[in-house]
Amino acid sequence: GARHYFKAAKVPTFDCDGEQRLGKKGDGGKWVCNPEEVEAAEDCLVYSIGSNGDYSFEEAMHELNPGCEIHTFDHTVRAGKEPAYVHHHEVGLGTADEGDSIRTLSSMVAELGHANRTIQILKIDCEGCEWLTQGEWYGKNFVAQQILVELHPQYAGVERLDVDASVPVFGRKDSGHHRFDWHRVQDFFDKLEEHCYVNFHTEPNLVSERYIATEFSFVRAKLRKDMKC
Secondary structure, three states: OHHHHHHHHOOOOOOOOOOOEEEEOOOOOOEOOHHHHHHOOOOEEEEEOOOOOHHHHHHHHHHOOOOEEEEEEEEOOOOOOOOEEEEOOOOOOOOOOEOOOEOOOHHHHHHHHOOOOOEEEEEEEEOOOHHHHHHHHHOOOOEEEEEEEEOOHHHHOOOOOOOOOOOOOOOOOOOHOOOHHHHHEEEEEEEEHHOEEEEEEEEOOOOOHHHEEEEEEEEOOOOOOOOOO
């Protein structure tokens, strides 16, 4: 599984001279391309999908640009302990709207009144939901300038989301969810490239099981004519 994963996952294809790691050391920090552009953005908008109660990345975004509007989404964490500058929503990312706790990314954008705005940073760490929700990242009503996502290959073969808010997205206690599909991994990177997102940094999460969770940072840039920008 892991061998095929790293074979299918694309190495960085874009050199961002101004990249910088923001957030705490270890799990939680992310690589951002040209953070000075985020710092200068007057209409700065940051979406953080998945928090597990850790707001260190949001703190780094706020320090970079105190004017950034920061929204964190996590249906497994109760609101109330987030910093004052963070809007925490008890909502998880899904492939369809379900009840009060699951929304597609487009629905999140619409319900918050952010339609037709640019999301400077879209950070996603949702313990596996990335594999099924990726099609929603290329917004019908928004554009994300950078996508910073932690991939969990042990979930690359799942066929449905577990929306039980009492456990992580795919219910890690169920070993049947730990299925690997390297074709989906390859397709995941191909679709990102088709929609103009190029990988500028890769970093293994050294505190994850067998170091297999991996951080990938993508920035929007049209490098080929066939890219759907």
